[in-house]
Amino acid sequence: MTREELKNYLPHREPMLLIDEIDLDDQHVAHSKYHVTGEEFFLKGHFPGKPVVPGVILCEIMAQSCALLMKEDLPGKLTFYTGINNVRFKNQVVPGDTVEVDCVLTAHRANIYFCDAKLSVGGKMCVSGSLSFALVPKQEN
Numbered sequence: 001m002t003r004e005e006l007k008n009y010l011p012h013r014e015p016m017l018l019i020d021e022i023d024l025d026d027q028h029v030a031h032s033k034y035h036v037t038g039e040e041f042f043l044k045g046h047f048p049g050k051p052v053v054p055g056v057i058l059c060e061i062m063a064q065s066c067a068l069l070m071k072e073d074l075p076g077k078l079t080f081y082t083g084i085n086n087v088r089f090k091n092q093v094v095p096g097d098t099v100e101v102d103c104v105l106t107a108h109r110a111n112i113y114f115c116d117a118k119l120s121v122g123g124k125m126c127v128s129g130s131l132s133f134a135l136v137p138k139q140e141n
Contacts, residue, residue, distance in 0.1 A: 018034050018060055018061045029069075030069050058089075061101060063133070070135065078137075090124075113133045117130075
């Protein structure tokens with residue numbers, strides 16, 4: 001799925017759309033990529049002279065990737081974190097890196113979804129963790 005195709009499922013738009021492409025191997029496994037250009041808003045102050053992608057942004061990249069695992073249930077709904085557990089940061093992500101995320105849907109109860117995700121660069125683990133989400137109906141304003 002391309003960046004434009006992702007917009008059919010995710011409500012995120014630039015500058016917060018943090019996936020460039022994703023492959024859904026089956027309904028429960030996904031592999032996504034994001035290319036860190038160095039022009040991202042979050043790098044401007046984190047840190048001047050030595051830009052590093054913030055950990056919270058890495059978690060968001062994993063979350064957006066996980067959300068696509070439930071794409072059949074996404075129309076008319078938004079995903080909201082209900083938990084971020086056992087997150088471990090191993091290596092930094094910097095401009096020029098291509099981030100790859102592998103995630104799997106591990107459980108689903110009612111409107112709550114549970115996923116495990118691993119984010120790496122060049123095969124080197126950078127972040128891993130378990131994430132959970134609630135799907136809630138969109139309310140039009």
